[in-house]
Amino acid sequence: MQLKLLYESEAYRATRVWVPVANYVDSPDGPELFVFVEWVRSSAVEEISKLARSIGLEYTIEDSKITVYGYR
Known part of the structure; x- marks a missing residue:
């Protein structure tokens, strides 16, 4: 899975996206609020499309x- 934050120029690879803290996602620099997520990309098309x-x-x-997309 890849995750792109609004303020970063490059996406990063995530081994887990959702962390136990409500309203936050994992990032290389620690937890980030959902509002900073530009997009999430995954090969789990069926599962993720149903959720989205x-x-x-x-x-x-x-x-x-x-x-x-978080923002588009």
């Missing part, structure tokens, strides 16, 4: 990967 649809997040599917 259920909570109303915009997404695209390309090259067998799903990208879910």
Whole structure:
């Protein structure tokens, strides 16, 4: 899975995205608030698309990967 933060120029590879602290995601520099997530990309298309649809997040599917957008 890849995760791109709004203020970073490059995405980073994440081994786990959601951390036990509500409203935060894992990042190389420690927990970041969800509001700073630009997008999340994964090869788990079916699972992630169902989740994104259920909570109303915009997404695209390309090259067998799903990208879910926090901001678009």
